[in-house]
Amino acid sequence: MRVLQLHTRYRIPAGEDSVVDNEAAALRRAGHDVSQVVVENPSNSADAIRELARSLHNRPVARRVRAEIERFEPDVVHVHNTWFAMSSSAIAAAAGVPVVMTLHNYRLGCITVDLFRDGRVCTACVGRSPIRGVVHGCYRDSRLQSAVQATEVVVTRRRGVLDRAVDRFVAPSAFMADRLLDIGIPAERMVVKPHFVADPGPRNAPPSASGDVLYIGRLAPGKGVETLLASWGDAARSSEPPRSRLVVIGDGPMAADLRTSLPAGAEMVGWLSRAEVTERLLTARALVMPSEWYEPFGMVLIEAMSAGLPIIVTSASGARAIVEAPDRLVVPPRQPTALATAISSLDDVTVDAVGTANRITFEQRYTEQVGVANLEALYRSTIEASRS
DSSP states (O other), X not given: OEEEEEEEEOSSOOHHHHHHHHHHHHHHHTTOEEEEEXXXXXXXXXXXXHHHHTTTXXXXXXXXXXXXXXXXXXXXXXXXXXXXXXXXXXXXXXXXXXXXXXOOSOTTTOTTSXXXXXXXXXXXXXXXXXXXXXXXXXXXXXXXXXXXXXXXXXXXXXXXXXHHHXXXXXXXXXXXXXXXXXXXXXGGGEEEOOOXXXXXXXXXXXXXXXXXXXXXXXXXXXXXXXXXXXXXXXHHHHSSSTTOEEEEEOOOTTHHHHHHTOOTXXXXXXXXXXXXXXXXXXXXXXEEEOOOSOOSOOHHHHHHHHTTOOEXXXXXXXXXXXXXXXGGGEXXXXXXXXXXXXXXXXXXXXXXXXXXXXXXXXXXXXXXXXXXXXXXXXXXXXXXXXXX
């Protein structure tokens, strides 16, 4: 099968970039031909403003996509992120070829992409005009930039680009699919297909042999890192083993402020390479994902599961449906005391038992072999639907 991927990479590496890379590599290993049209969002302000200005209709990108379709003759086009240097012009250019579009976030119904504002879940624009997002300056705290993004969303809707060109929309979780239905994605064209990761191999020691509790992700509002740090002092004093350590892996706009209030027994190590992150997971005791927003999926969840780790999650998203988490490891968002109690409950028996259960679930649902089979089935059904 010949698959053409369309994607705009983020300036700070994100889970969406990992999904694109994982799928391309896995499909090639399975014998499929994969080509890519990948662009980078500019890092300097002048170039960013120029790309934003032509996000309504990006002719150079449209020409590039059409040229690659003519050269490569794909059986299916798989669209990922198009904001903003690629824009919906890339989707329109693919019309006429079977098109799959993975929705990694809520951009079609929220210009901040995450349904999160002022420290709380916000659905003010869901199913409505994004004008409220412009009024609040939701995109990068700028009403001007918010207006540009809102205009792109509205114009894309009115032009019917998605209606004409996309045969299948993909949500990585049932939880996200429900939110997308509220936004207006048609149920008859939406499928749920979870992401996958490569198997990192066996652990050399069980989770109980380690004292490292990990956070991996962006240091940004909605991720719950402040709550995690606030809970750590109490949790570390009563947890097993008593001298456990919190390791925060990642970077983002809150990094400098978080460093000023870092509790004892916690360290921030910034972004690490993929190999280093894998090694940390394989030698850790547990992972904490304290998200406060509607996480669409969370690649780190299945990465931790592949390493046989227990995971503490919040009830704010659908993470509970992805991981094997007993009730005491599922906590309400923004509640440091509840999170501290959950961390303190990570005794040796619990971490080994839950870690083993997560590894079994990974092998059943989230391996590369399962992921490629899901992709192949998705592409075949999309091609058939397009023909009919």
